[in-house]
Amino acid sequence: MCAGKQMSQNAVPPPIDWLDQDIPWHFGNPLNEQKLLIDGHGIVDISNRVVLSLTGPDRLTWLDSISSHSVANLASGESATTLILSPHGHIEHELHVISFDETCFLIAETGSADLLTEYLLKMRFMSQVEIKVETDYKVFFEPIREISDYPTWLTPLEFGELGLTKAGSSAGGDQSRYLLARPARFIGREVLIPITEVQSCLSGKEQTGSWAYNAIRIAAGVPRMLDFDHKTLPHEVGFIGPAVHLSKGCYRGQETVARLHNLGKPPRRLTLLFLEAGDNQLPVKGDLVVLEKENIGVICSSVQHFEFGPIALALIKRSASESETIEVNGQSATQQLIVNPESNRG
Structure with a gap:
């Protein structure tokens, strides 16, 4: 187990840019x-x-x-x-x-x-x-x-x-x-x-x-x-x-x-991004989400998923098209809505 910053012998510690520090990153697989x-x-x-x-x-x-x-x-x-x-x-x-x-x-x-x-x-x-x-x-x-x-x-x-x-x-x-x-x-x-x-x-x-x-x-x-x-x-x-x-x-x-x-007009919506697979480094919190050269949002957190590949949560402008392919650090991504933008009136 991880006691403070002391980890078990089998635990792999996280890299310095990982969102969770001081606990095991993984145990080998x-x-x-x-x-x-x-x-x-x-x-x-x-x-x-x-x-x-x-x-x-x-x-x-x-x-x-x-x-x-x-x-x-x-x-x-x-x-x-x-x-x-x-x-x-x-x-x-x-x-x-x-x-x-x-x-x-x-x-x-x-x-x-x-x-x-x-x-x-x-x-x-x-x-x-x-x-x-x-x-x-x-x-x-x-x-x-x-x-x-x-x-x-x-x-x-x-x-x-x-x-x-x-x-x-x-x-x-x-x-x-x-x-x-x-x-x-x-x-x-x-x-x-x-x-x-x-x-x-x-x-x-x-x-x-x-x-x-x-x-x-x-x-x-x-x-x-x-x-x-x-x-x-x-x-x-x-x-x-x-x-x-x-x-x-x-x-x-x-x-x-x-x-x-x-009355309903929150400016942004939480979105799941499926990032293009490749050798690109995962985006980190605060990286910009871009659609047709316009900044439309920011990355919240990202991870490599065993089935979906590289994925990320992002906060994106409510008015941005959800059907368009977007870019993060030059890497293309598709969207899946988490919060319904049509729930907000107007």
Whole structure:
């Protein structure tokens, strides 16, 4: 297993430009590791995430008041996804929420840990809630959508085409208007395992790396916080429903969420790109997407997939033609829509 920056003897560390650092990239056969995850087997060390714990009687109602989803009534064992938005509705933090006995756990990307903790502490005011950065747990992903004996976050139903997250509706309808058929399914769970029990939990399980994890995620059109820029809106990336409740009251950024949903013109849409196979290096976050010499978007993340070859997620202008072949670093690519551009009125 990977403990901090120490990796098991069989683990191959990531290259310096890989999106996930400090965890195993693969264990010798990354393409077969992808197949293993797709078949519902294997376990992925994603312990480069930060884990926070919220305790105190106000933990859930307080979190509900400052974030985008309805989490106030989560029962022990239940999980959800919620967002911290800017005053203008842009995504600042993506939180995987787990209610477990008298504690609420939050899983977030490591890069945002300090800013997230600072913001949460600032927003406590008179609420009875204590916030702590947890160092006694490691986070693992398994391609199984079942609650374990440990604190468990389940992937949203939409990511696996299993149904719709309960997210209410408003004048603009419910979240179904954003949905298109997914190119693949992303089904699984994130489990918080105490460090002292990691070795016994890994016993008998085949480990897979972050290459395989990101390959099945990207192929299913599922974004992560690290895919976003400072302008990203929930509507652009398919997070209305999975991470945003349409009927809940005021929270920071809610006015923008409601206005775009009801009147509807988010400027971009999440798109899966199938890149031309060849010797070209995979694009990296921020590389430009070009159509007829016009910059129409940016790359979010990319990976080599065992079946589809080189693929990438990109945020592209909503008005750009989805049927045209586009270019990334001189490499041609075809598109598959993840978020329905016609859902947005006007």
